[in-house]
Amino acid sequence: MDRRRFLGTSAAWAGVAGAAGLGTAALPERGWARSLESAAGPARQEGPLRLMYNENPLGLSPRAWQAVIDARGYANLYPEEQHEKLVNLLARRLGVKPANLVVGNGSTEILQMAIQAAAGPGVPLVLADPTYEDIMVYQAPHAFEVIRVPLDAEMAHDLGKMREIVDGARRPAVVYVCNPNNPTGTITPSRAIDQWIAEAPETTLFLMDEAYYEYADHPDYWSTMKFIDRPNVVTIRTFSKIFAMAGMRLGYAVTHEDTAARLNQFILTVSTNAFALAAGIASMEDTELVPRSVALNAESKRITEATLDELGLEHLPTQANFLMHRVGGDVRPYNAAMLEQGIRVGRPFPPMDEWNRVSFGLPEHMERWSEAVRGLRRRGVV
Amino acid sequence: MDRRRFLGTSAAWAGVAGAAGLGTAALPERGWARSLESAAGPARQEGPLRLMYNENPLGLSPRAWQAVIDARGYANLYPEEQHEKLVNLLARRLGVKPANLVVGNGSTEILQMAIQAAAGPGVPLVLADPTYEDIMVYQAPHAFEVIRVPLDAEMAHDLGKMREIVDGARRPAVVYVCNPNNPTGTITPSRAIDQWIAEAPETTLFLMDEAYYEYADHPDYWSTMKFIDRPNVVTIRTFSKIFAMAGMRLGYAVTHEDTAARLNQFILTVSTNAFALAAGIASMEDTELVPRSVALNAESKRITEATLDELGLEHLPTQANFLMHRVGGDVRPYNAAMLEQGIRVGRPFPPMDEWNRVSFGLPEHMERWSEAVRGLRRRGVV
Numbered sequence: 001m002d003r004r005r006f007l008g009t010s011a012a013w014a015g016v017a018g019a020a021g022l023g024t025a026a027l028p029e030r031g032w033a034r035s036l037e038s039a040a041g042p043a044r045q046e047g048p049l050r051l052m053y054n055e056n057p058l059g060l061s062p063r064a065w066q067a068v069i070d071a072r073g074y075a076n077l078y079p080e081e082q083h084e085k086l087v088n089l090l091a092r093r094l095g096v097k098p099a100n101l102v103v104g105n106g107s108t109e110i111l112q113m114a115i116q117a118a119a120g121p122g123v124p125l126v127l128a129d130p131t132y133e134d135i136m137v138y139q140a141p142h143a144f145e146v147i148r149v150p151l152d153a154e155m156a157h158d159l160g161k162m163r164e165i166v167d168g169a170r171r172p173a174v175v176y177v178c179n180p181n182n183p184t185g186t187i188t189p190s191r192a193i194d195q196w197i198a199e200a201p202e203t204t205l206f207l208m209d210e211a212y213y214e215y216a217d218h219p220d221y222w223s224t225m226k227f228i229d230r231p232n233v234v235t236i237r238t239f240s241k242i243f244a245m246a247g248m249r250l251g252y253a254v255t256h257e258d259t260a261a262r263l264n265q266f267i268l269t270v271s272t273n274a275f276a277l278a279a280g281i282a283s284m285e286d287t288e289l290v291p292r293s294v295a296l297n298a299e300s301k302r303i304t305e306a307t308l309d310e311l312g313l314e315h316l317p318t319q320a321n322f323l324m325h326r327v328g329g330d331v332r333p334y335n336a337a338m339l340e341q342g343i344r345v346g347r348p349f350p351p352m353d354e355w356n357r358v359s360f361g362l363p364e365h366m367e368r369w370s371e372a373v374r375g376l377r378r379r380g381v382v
Numbered sequence: 383m384d385r386r387r388f389l390g391t392s393a394a395w396a397g398v399a400g401a402a403g404l405g406t407a408a409l410p411e412r413g414w415a416r417s418l419e420s421a422a423g424p425a426r427q428e429g430p431l432r433l434m435y436n437e438n439p440l441g442l443s444p445r446a447w448q449a450v451i452d453a454r455g456y457a458n459l460y461p462e463e464q465h466e467k468l469v470n471l472l473a474r475r476l477g478v479k480p481a482n483l484v485v486g487n488g489s490t491e492i493l494q495m496a497i498q499a500a501a502g503p504g505v506p507l508v509l510a511d512p513t514y515e516d517i518m519v520y521q522a523p524h525a526f527e528v529i530r531v532p533l534d535a536e537m538a539h540d541l542g543k544m545r546e547i548v549d550g551a552r553r554p555a556v557v558y559v560c561n562p563n564n565p566t567g568t569i570t571p572s573r574a575i576d577q578w579i580a581e582a583p584e585t586t587l588f589l590m591d592e593a594y595y596e597y598a599d600h601p602d603y604w605s606t607m608k609f610i611d612r613p614n615v616v617t618i619r620t621f622s623k624i625f626a627m628a629g630m631r632l633g634y635a636v637t638h639e640d641t642a643a644r645l646n647q648f649i650l651t652v653s654t655n656a657f658a659l660a661a662g663i664a665s666m667e668d669t670e671l672v673p674r675s676v677a678l679n680a681e682s683k684r685i686t687e688a689t690l691d692e693l694g695l696e697h698l699p700t701q702a703n704f705l706m707h708r709v710g711g712d713v714r715p716y717n718a719a720m721l722e723q724g725i726r727v728g729r730p731f732p733p734m735d736e737w738n739r740v741s742f743g744l745p746e747h748m749e750r751w752s753e754a755v756r757g758l759r760r761r762g763v764v
Contacts, residue, residue, distance in 0.1 A: 044455040044456050044459060050459065053460050057458070058458065059455060059458045060454065060458055064457075065454055065457070068450070068454075072450075075441065075442035075446075075447070075626070075629045076440065076442055076627065076629060077426060077432065077435070077628055078437065105487050105631075105650060109650055116523075117523075134651050137651055140647060141499075246458055246652075247456050247655060248457050248656065248657065266523060268488065268490055269490050269519055270490060270631065271487070272631075273487075273630050273631040273655055273657070273658060274629030275450075279457070
């Protein structure tokens with residue numbers, strides 16, 4: 001195979017192995033690029049370059065798209081059988097019982113269900129500032145006492161402060177921890193989380209958002225899934241990121257079966273769609289998908305960090321598929337200037353108003369992003 | 383075109399015009415059958431015949447499937463642009479403002495949102511018995527005072543009785559009316575509904591479920607959408623039935639914009655999926671889709687009623703894509719006997735335990751169903 005030609009194809013999937021610096025020996029399936037052309041086609045290319053929503057630039061995997069094609073005759077049918085099939089497969093892969101799983105319309109449905117299940121007048125809801133925003137949306141119509149705790153000096157969750165608040169409340173409380181954290185990309189050391197969970201009363205409900213779990217490789221980071229026997233720990237994952245299915249809507253919780261049953265009181269009667277279920281099953285069965293997404297992300301991260309270092313722009317250590325960096329002033333004019341260059345990045349994440357969040361696209365996207373940032377530097381914008 | 387060959391194809395879409403007794407003059411698009419083979423393929427055929435979930439047997443329309451194909455590069459992206467496009471198109475078609483619409487993950491998400499928005503200790507929730515079951519699921523974790531009111535002698539909602547309860551409560555109340563009603567298929571005269579709404583205080587919230595609206599042609603039936611200026615009336619529709627998209631999840635509410643905003647406090651941050659949005663837009667733009675679904679349904683209804691009349695099995699007058707009929711005893715053994723014939727029909731809908739609900743499949747499906755019921759008659763089961 002001509003390596004230059006392989007790298008030169010416009011199809012996102014085909015570009016990965018080459019752009020990520022992997023030799024052909026690391027390519028388990030030589031026909032990948034060809035199967036792409038017949039089955040999946042490239043991810044969307046028109047419009048501004050999307051580096052703002054932490055989406056996986058690979059696009060839906062060819063096998064997942066083939067599964068959608070195969071499921072086209074089911075689009076008119078309620079997908080209960082496919083839902084059951086996905087739940088059973090996921091349970092086997094995670095080594096848990098189907099009753100330990102809640103599978104919903106994206107992991108955000110799990111967050112909403114948990115918030116609804118835990119809502120009560122004055123119940124403390126403790127979360128970082130900044131962190132993923134959906135919890136704040138879902139709590140709005142309820143009567144929580146919301147307490148935002150700034151990230152600590154390491155940009156990790158200030159668990160000590162959060163715990164102080166919860167212990168002081170001496171009543172049921174909800175703790176939300178996004179780890180790695182969105183929008184900062186930083187991790188909160190898992191040892192400290194484990195210690196708090198181990199010592200907490202069952203009245204403290206931990207919502208552990210691991211949307212970016214698969215991207216993290218730091219030795220101080222691991223999952224909270226091992227607390228599956230504690231009814232007060234809910235570990236939340238998604239197919240949106242590592243499996244590139246954000247537009248299809250599929251996510252899940254792993255938790256004690258009593259808690260799963262409680263959460264399911266708030267799920268939609270038909271929550272997941274037939275195509276997401278088909279694609280989700282195929283994606284799980286595709287053993288190349290996660291390593292490819294991870295390798296691609298690592299290469300894009302390398303390019304991004306090198307450019308920021310070159311320009312002397314401070315950036316946070318990321319364990320996710322995005323990072324935050326300083327822009328030398330307010331982020332709003334920076335975002336506007338980048339959009340003029342045809343690149344959508346970030347948005348304000350108060351209180352970090354002088355930081356931008358950039359999502360990792362394909363390596364070639366990050367080269368384009370690098371050129372744009374260098375251009376803004378020449379114009380004194382950044 | 384050879385009519386016999388046209389009728390003989392196994393593709394569901396292709397069979398409609400012929401099986402429904404329409405002449406070729408009624409076929410606006412001669413290439414329909416061919417475009418089907420390249421684009422959509424037949425709806426699912428394997429397994430037991432599904433006549434139990436009021437699904438549209440046509441399967442996804444070829445144009446909708448083509449739209450999914452065209453959207454395959456968007457599966458990894460959050461679909462906010464497509465959501466906005468669908469909302470705008472739907473608003474134009476209905477002659478309302480986008481702010482009057484709530485578009486969700488199937489109409490059942492609208493029902494759940496409305497229940498959550500209206501929940502409060504002791505709030506009366508008044509609904510028929512039997513009616514569509516999802517409201518009962520969604521109210522379960524809340525503190526409503528649920529009051530079930532049996533259908534009247536005409537199998538219509540007993541609006542007089544329901545109103546008596548609401549008026550007696552002298553406080554906020556929620557009224558759910560499914561019209562045509564599921565599982566009975568019967569309508570509640572719209573004139574009487576209009577009168578109640580016109581005279582009701584704003585503290586009475588009307589959830590008007592019109593999931594089967596497009597199938598109804600009775601002169602006493604019309605929509606409640608005209609009450610869009612009343613904040614206490616929510617009209618709910620779905621893409622699951624007439625558009626054959628039950629597996630894709632798309633539904634909506636039409637209501638006063640203040641009420642839409644209130645309901646949207648309970649919607650998921652990313653509720654609809656990219657493929658459902660693409661298919662929904664294409665389905666709305668496909669002017670042949672609704673008339674075809676309606677014509678097919680009418681023919682299947684004719685076959686079903688004729689068989690029931692032949693066997694002397696009482697059936698309810700239906701305005702939907704299903705009907706209820708007596709089985710001469712408890713419905714459970716009847717359902718089991720039908721499943722042995724490879725046909726899934728109904729389930730118990732208490733208190734109507736001696737009635738079966740059968741959904742209308744393709745006309746050829748109803749011929750197969752007719753043979754099975756005749757067979758059960760010969761064996762004395764029905």
